[in-house]
Amino acid sequence: PNLTTVVLERNVEERWRSLYVALKTDDWSHYGEKDHKEKVAKMVVPPIKNHVEFCNNKNRFNVLCNFPNTHNEWFQFIRKTAPKDKRIEVSFLDATSNNGTAAYNKVARALPIPYQHIVPLH
Numbered sequence: 001p002n003l004t005t006v007v008l009e010r011n012v013e014e015r016w017r018s019l020y021v022a023l024k025t026d027d028w029s030h031y032g033e034k035d036h037k038e039k040v041a042k043m044v045v046p047p048i049k050n051h052v053e054f055c056n057n058k059n060r061f062n063v064l065c066n067f068p069n070t071h072n073e074w075f076q077f078i079r080k081t082a083p084k085d086k087r088i089e090v091s092f093l094d095a096t097s098n099n100g101t102a103a104y105n106k107v108a109r110a111l112p113i114p115y116q117h118i119v120p121l122h
Contacts, residue, residue, distance in 0.1 A: 004088060009089070088107055
């Protein structure tokens with residue numbers, strides 16, 4: 001089949017900061033709302049390797065004990081599995097700023113279908 005994989009990867013440190021704030025405040029905004037961004041900017045977040053509080057508890061967040069490795073392993077798997085000529089890399093910043101225009105244009109240019117048939121999600 002003629003498939004293309006779009007890899008949308010956020011910087012692991014930024015992802016950790018946002019996730020930490022969500023865990024602490026129960027603010028699970030996923031479109032980057034202003035109040036969530038402000039919480040992330042204001043909160044003191046421990047370094048990504050210093051998150052023992054989540055590891056010692058028997059709760060659903062135990063996956064965070066190995067957060068950076070899990071993040072990196074997932075994206076390495078995707079990059080090994082999806083051939084480079086069938087893969088489009090999109091940055092999180094491009095996908096979340098300016099209504100995702102940069103990401104939309106990058107994906108639209110790379111796909112083998114007429115540009116006018118691609119409908120943006122926004």
